[in-house]
Amino acid sequence: MKKASLFLVATLLAFPVFAQNPIPKETPKSGAIEALDAEAFAPKPIDTSLAPTIIAFGSCNKMNMPQTMWQHVIANNPQLWVWLGDIIYADTTDMRALAAHYKRLKTTADYKKMRAKTQIIGVYDDHDYGINDGCGDYPLKKGAKKCLMDFLDVPMNSVLRKREGAYSSYTFGKGAQRIKVIVMDTRYFRDTLQKDPTKQRRYVPNMEGQMLGEQQWKWLEKELSSSTANLNILCSSVQVIADDHGYEKWGNFPNERKRLLSLITHTKPKNLLILSGDRHMAEVSKMQLEGLPYPLYDFTSSGMTHIRSGLVESNRFRVGDMIVKKNFGVLKISWNGDKPVVSLQARGHQNELFQEIVVRY
Numbered sequence: 001m002k003k004a005s006l007f008l009v010a011t012l013l014a015f016p017v018f019a020q021n022p023i024p025k026e027t028p029k030s031g032a033i034e035a036l037d038a039e040a041f042a043p044k045p046i047d048t049s050l051a052p053t054i055i056a057f058g059s060c061n062k063m064n065m066p067q068t069m070w071q072h073v074i075a076n077n078p079q080l081w082v083w084l085g086d087i088i089y090a091d092t093t094d095m096r097a098l099a100a101h102y103k104r105l106k107t108t109a110d111y112k113k114m115r116a117k118t119q120i121i122g123v124y125d126d127h128d129y130g131i132n133d134g135c136g137d138y139p140l141k142k143g144a145k146k147c148l149m150d151f152l153d154v155p156m157n158s159v160l161r162k163r164e165g166a167y168s169s170y171t172f173g174k175g176a177q178r179i180k181v182i183v184m185d186t187r188y189f190r191d192t193l194q195k196d197p198t199k200q201r202r203y204v205p206n207m208e209g210q211m212l213g214e215q216q217w218k219w220l221e222k223e224l225s226s227s228t229a230n231l232n233i234l235c236s237s238v239q240v241i242a243d244d245h246g247y248e249k250w251g252n253f254p255n256e257r258k259r260l261l262s263l264i265t266h267t268k269p270k271n272l273l274i275l276s277g278d279r280h281m282a283e284v285s286k287m288q289l290e291g292l293p294y295p296l297y298d299f300t301s302s303g304m305t306h307i308r309s310g311l312v313e314s315n316r317f318r319v320g321d322m323i324v325k326k327n328f329g330v331l332k333i334s335w336n337g338d339k340p341v342v343s344l345q346a347r348g349h350q351n352e353l354f355q356e357i358v359v360r361y
Helices: 005-013 070-074 095-106 109-117 141-151 213-225 253-265
Strands: 056-060 080-084 119-123 168-172 179-184 232-236 272-276 283-287 296-300 318-323 328-336 339-347 351-359
Touching: 070 109, 080 179, 080 232, 080 272, 095 109, 095 141, 119 168, 119 179, 179 213, 213 253, 283 351, 296 328, 318 351
Parallel strands: 056 080, 080 119, 179 232, 232 272, 272 296
Antiparallel strands: 056 328, 168 179, 283 296, 283 318, 328 339, 339 351
């Protein structure tokens, strides 16, 4: 049997979803990927030649609920959309079902419209990773990553396919107005959360656990220290700065949170902003790190199809309001020479502007 045939058989056995949706195959001369089912997988590398002026992002999008937010996202004409997890709420260990959920979103009319004109990057969170609050011990994490890569149309020859974990980075534009987007994977290598025995909160700090794993830490340090961008956007599926609540967050691993903040201070990337999701509400957190020449913001947008029940939650770092409405986030970026001015906008149905915080670096 030829090598190509052996590869095909092995792939079908590993991921049976493509028995219904034929797998992409390489053409022998060019090595390019031919997508036999373009709705499921239409490989295309991200075009980084131009820096976006409008970036939209969001998380927590249940496919069993109306997909009514996309038309309002499109109204902002974003050049880039960033997924921060809980893309489909598949909550399944069946890779065929997971891929089918992703395809259902890709074939939703308004999402298709956005996909046709907007570049899309991002990462999973637990409900599309495969298990609630899942982490590095999840036995099907490689399959979950592959389904995400297919959903994001990552080419088969991309380095993202070859390494462990779904972390990635992109530097957009040229010259003084470059923008770098760094997407961390807070699932693939993370240790187990520590439940609160008193049940007063869901989790208590795990002083020994890790979030990123050493391989990803080394990569992140290199990405931050080598960045030539004058605006750096660091993406995390869970909140980094907010630390008062008892749910998933970087603060569940205090030493890892301290390590991340110390790394940012040490590498001093120019004008770094954090984006996060997961919380079923929107808010902006802000802190001043000693040694960092600008304030650090964490803009959380979560709940495209559903929101939390409680209207009040403590966050000593919050600036502005806590918005408990279905929402998505928008960054509108302008420049004063090499200094970015970033409008942090929380928006919702009818493209209503709930809150705007302007950050001038």
